[in-house]
Amino acid sequence: MTTDAIHLQEAAPYLAFAEALADAARPLALSYFRTPLDVISKLDDSPVTIADRAIEKHLREMIEARFPDHGIYGEEFGVKKGDAFTWVLDPIDGTKSFITGFPLFGTLISLAYQSKPYCGVVDIPATGERWLGQPGGTTFAGKPARTSSNANLSDARFYTTSPDMFTGADIACFERLSRATRLRRFGGDCYIYGLLASGHCEIALETGLQPYDYMALVPIVTGAGGSITDWQGNALSFHSDGRVLASANPKLHDHALTLLNR
16 A cells, blocks of 8 residues: 555544644653653663653554554654554653743654655644645645745745754754755754744754654655755655754755765
8 A cells, every 4th residue: 555545545543643642742751841750761861751751651552552563763762663654743742941941842743654654743732833744735824835935045034942852963064954045043952843844934954863763854855846965965764873964945955965965
C-alpha cells in the first residue's frame, strides 16, 4: 500500500487519532507548565522533566490500545518495533523553553508509513494553536495554511531556535545563509515551522535534531507548499544527520541550498 492509497482509503481514522493524541497531551503539558519541576540532564546534556515522560507515557498507552501492531518512536522511551506504521512522538519539543516559562514549546506527533512521514501535528498548548499536515494540504486552526511566495533570499525572514546549536564548520554555514536574508530571529523550536507554513517567515535552519524533532514537520511544511530537507537537499528520514533546512517554496530552497553549500 502506498501513501496515496492511505490518503484515499484510510486517512480519516489516522488523522483523527493524531489529533486525539494532541488533545490528550495539551492539558497534561499545561498542568506542569510554569510549576516547580525537577530537571534532569540526559546523556547528551539535553533537559528532561516529569512532564516530558508523563505525556509520552500517556500517548504510548493510547497508541498501544488503539493500534497495538503499530511501532512507536518516542524521545523519552525509545523505539517499539511494529508493522509498516510508526508513531513518532516528541512530548515537549522545546524543553528549555518549557522549563523557563516560554510559551512556544510544542507537542509533535507524526505517523510514518514505511519510514516516510505521512501526517504530522504541531500543537502549541500554551497558545491553543495547532497545525495539521497531511497529503494534499496543511491546516492551521482548521483552515488551509500556505507558505510565502517570496523566492528572494535578500527579502527572506530567517529563523533558528538558537545560534548556539551550530558548532564547528556549521557556524560558517549558518552565518553565510542567515546574513544573506533580510531579517533573522531566534527562538521558537517547532513553532518556527508552523510560522513558516503559515507564511510568516521563509527560512528555518537547524542542526543536531533527532527524528522525533523533525518527522512531524515534514508534512506540515510540504503540505503548505514549502520544502524541507537536510542540508544537501535529501529527503528527511529516520537516518538523516540532524541538519534541517526548511524554505517557503522550492525556488527559495534551491537558492538556500546553493549558498549553504558554497
